[in-house]
Amino acid sequence: MKRVRLLNIEISNVTLKEVLQNLQSGIVFTPNVDHLMKLQSDQEFFQVYKIADYVLCDSQIIKYAARFLGISIPEKIAGSDFFPLFIIITSITRKLKYFY
Numbered sequence: 001m002k003r004v005r006l007l008n009i010e011i012s013n014v015t016l017k018e019v020l021q022n023l024q025s026g027i028v029f030t031p032n033v034d035h036l037m038k039l040q041s042d043q044e045f046f047q048v049y050k051i052a053d054y055v056l057c058d059s060q061i062i063k064y065a066a067r068f069l070g071i072s073i074p075e076k077i078a079g080s081d082f083f084p085l086f087i088i089i090t091s092i093t094r095k096l097k098y099f100y
Contacts, residue, residue, distance in 0.1 A: 001054075004071050006062065008046065009039055012054045016077050019054060020089055026053030030079035033061050056082060 001022075002013040009031065012019070019028075029052045031039070036059075039046050049055065056077040057063055066073050 028054040030056045030058035032059045
């Protein structure tokens with residue numbers, strides 16, 4: 001999977017469609033600006049982020065900041081948009097357990 005580095009975090013460089021098609025299992029985080037700032041100083045929070053299978057850009061501000069730094073992120077994928085769609089699609093096509 002493609003990732004881009006922004007400060008000390010690697011963000012999955014994917015579209016919502018790609019995530020919905022490819023995610024079979026794993027851990028998904030949807031960082032916002034608050035997370036991005038906390039990741040700079042909270043080592044425990046940072047270590048948890050390192051185990052994520054997907055880190056989706058949940059902030060238009062992060063997307064703009066990345067663009068300012070010359071980093072292309074295809075789209076903002078808010079957790080509030082992603083998880084309802086993921087649950088609907090996977091409840092029809094797969095048997096998964098959800099923890100949120």
